[in-house]
Amino acid sequence: MSRDLLTKAETYREELTKFLGDLVSIKSFSAGEREVVQRIRKEMEKVGFDEVRIDGLGNILGRIGSGKRVIAMDAHIDTVEVGNEKLWKVDPFGGVVSDGVIYGRGASDQKAGMAAMVYGARIMKEEGLLGDFTLYVTGTVMEEDCDGLCWRYIINEDGIRPDYVVITEPTNLNIYRGHRGRMELQVRTSGLSCHASAPERGINAIYKMSRIIAEIERLNERLTRDSFLGKGTIAVTQIFFKSPSQNAVADECTIQLDRRLTAGETKETVIRELQEVIQMAGEEAEIVELFYERPSYTGIVYPVEKYFPTWVMEEDSEIVLKTVNTYREVFGEEPFVDKWTFSTNGIATAGVFSIPTIGFGPANEIFAHSPDDQCPVDHLVRAAAMYALLPLRLSQ
Template sequence: MGKVIPFKQIVEKAHHYEADMTRFLRDMIAIPSESCDEKRVVYRIKEEMERVGFDKVEIDPMGNVLGYIGHGPRLLAMDAHIDTVGVGNIKNWGFDPYHGIETDELIGGRGASDQEGGMASMVYAGKIIKDLGLEDEYTLLVTGTVQEEDCDGLCWQYIIEQSGIRPEFVVSTEPTNCQIYRGHRGRMEIRVDVHGVSCHGSAPERGDNAIFKMAPILSELEGLSQRLGNDDFLGKGTLTVSEIFFTSPSRCAVADSCAISIDRRLTWGESWEGALEEIRTLPAVKRAEAVVSMYSYDRPSWTGLIYPTECYFPTWKVDEDHFTVRTLYNAYEGLFGSAPVVDKWTFSTNGVSIMGRHGIPVIGFGPGKEPEAHAPNEKTWKSHLVTCAAMYAAIPLSWLASA
């Protein structure tokens, strides 16, 4: 018979560590940690894990920090990516994005919601587990993963495929406003290339203008975006043109190439093959003999490791009655005496690799709110850190009870 979950003590401990979580989160925010430049924040996390008593802490060859609690035979994992996007136009910020701000209720700074708040709560959930002696029947792996903003899921492709680590399920601590999230759409990064022939701009009829050839493709893509797939839970597929490139000998010449990038969001039932084919069969694409391809990613991590992959990030969801949903639902009710909201993300997470590629169930519960991600004046809430620390400490035993 499993241990009785001490819900009241867990909540009390989570409140007790609010100041420690705040301090730790502000330390992480103060360290710029854009994708592929996470070394300093990784070592700061390692230091905090060791300070609060994790049983083992290591940094893998890609640069992910892996902290272990417990020595039981069954493995579950909790994940936070600890890279951030840049700050964008600094004039849009009302405070320094790395010095941050703090009030009685909130913490501001780049990474507060997306996604270092989740790391702060996970580390102190580990402290709560150790304080209360709850770790005997399982092993909890807490991961601080890199390069997610650049290539979501790549870190977990490496962890699963190269390190051979395969937990029974993973809790993603991406921002969910302290709600349970059970899926999101997938995505692809697609490129369309059109070729032309340059000539002097004074006699354009002598050449073949690649930008003009791209124009009807853009129009047909806009039309295609209105007739993509739909799913009752995840919503509709989308596409948008996110970038445009060209080459030309000069401003007084006809462009000899034009290319665009497409951000394609895939709902349930759509495939990467189908997404490419529906573009390739557009009449304007055929007329222009355009080349439609998928981007690949091969940027080195902060350790110098290159782990190339195609820029396809699969759609995933778990059923409403799945054991992961039941696990988190029961933990939430036990801790807070009310029913949680169950929903989905709009954006993409490391779940694209964990479940989308490798079939390991993922469930989301995190501090902060999705609209804060990538926005100026990013913030999270201290109460969220407390709620999530309590949840993360209770989830392992709730899982064993549910299973």
């Protein structure tokens, strides 16, 4: 089986390379994915998907089969911005191929996964690797802005709730079984403005916040560590203030917090910790829970709170064992099982909806969001072979 699938996938090396190159050449920042969705639709129709549709949020859903078990393979198709173009060695939208590697924004994170999924599904259909399952290959939107928003929509509004989900974010062809969660919050202090020439007449909201920030820094050192996921963290990432002028004491100060959640940490524990921190600082402050409300490229606003739960699949869980065995079958070797350092759509599928979720993807996550964004063509070929067999094995 392994030799047959890898040989079959190898015959599509040129088409895989062109497809990923085309995807990279299309700018698709969050909430601007319309053009790349149409390119994916064209490829799905070309390779013989049974159904291709675009939902209200703008996700593209390709279906093969109509069996009892529902399996989804997911890739987000939005990217982060380019940043400083002077740091790039190639045109970030050139789809440049050099020495067997495709370069450009989104090559690793994560258009490579999209390209490999489409051709994995093609091989699956051509080789008759079909069973009593329905496969959805999903190109999802706005993940970089709000992980999991797309899957909340697919499950709640499209009515598609898979039995298993494969996340194709970059894993360097390893198997990943979870990652830390995260939460975005703000803390706000209030003061009393006055002329800066006599600051004692007012109450400086920035000074109040400074004492809270010092306690937050100490909190970060106390946060717990999980043997698999690692340590939870908290960081102040932005500071805002309001003041009548540069010559006045600030009457309001707000900080933005990035809280990474390890095993056992939840929204409730985060809020409770912050309440304790404010008390330890001897101040009064408001904790503000944030919501994502940006319109998608279709114009839909689908508000969700900026709380993204931690998720982990146990080593002896069915989805992990079946994925490991499929890897052995395809590649004839033992896989490396690990976790992502960043967050994925798994926060919704596994973290919110408790759907068994696993990660396997081409490219190395170290190149995500970097000016060296890249994916080896060999990874596309090998990932396509794995994706061709994995849905069948998960359904059995």
